[in-house]
Amino acid sequence: MKLGIIRCMQTEDFCPGTGCFRAIRNKKGAFAEINEDIEIVGFCNCGGCPAKKSVLRARKLVERGAEAIAFASCIQKGTPIGYPCPFAKRMKELIAKDLGEDIKLLDYSHD
Ligand code: SF4
Numbered sequence: 001m002k003l004g005i006i007r008c009m010q011t012e013d014f015c016p017g018t019g020c021f022r023a024i025r026n027k028k029g030a031f032a033e034i035n036e037d038i039e040i041v042g043f044c045n046c047g048g049c050p051a052k053k054s055v056l057r058a059r060k061l062v063e064r065g066a067e068a069i070a071f072a073s074c075i076q077k078g079t080p081i082g083y084p085c086p087f088a089k090r091m092k093e094l095i096a097k098d099l100g101e102d103i104k105l106l107d108y109s110h111d
Helices: 009-013 018-026 054-063 088-099
Strands: 002-009 040-044 069-072 103-106
Touching: 002 009, 002 018, 002 054, 018 040, 040 054, 054 069, 054 088, 069 088, 088 103
Parallel strands: 002 040, 002 069, 069 103
Antiparallel strands: none
C-alpha cells in the first residue's frame, strides 16, 4: 500500500514523527490490519491552522501515488501533549470530499 501522512504543523516542534514511522515499520496502531508492504510516498503537515491547505497537500500525496492517507495521531488524538486539533473533523470532511471514495483515510497513526 502506498501511504501519505498528514500531520499537525503545530506539533512539529514537539515531534519529528518517530511514532508514526515506528507504527508503520512494526505494523502497529492504525497499520495493524494491513497485510502488505507499506511504502511512504510523503509526509507533510496540514499547512497550519485552520488546515485549509491540507486539501491541497492531500491531493499532492495522491498525485504521487498515495492510495491511503493517514492523519497522524497528533491531529485527532492530540499526541504528544494531549491537544487534539479543533479543525480535525472539518479537515477530514474536506479531504474526503476532494479525494473521493477510492482513497482510504486513516484517523490516526499510532496508539
Ligand atoms: S489545523 Fe489542526 S492539525 Fe493543523 S496546525 Fe492547526 S491544530 Fe494542528
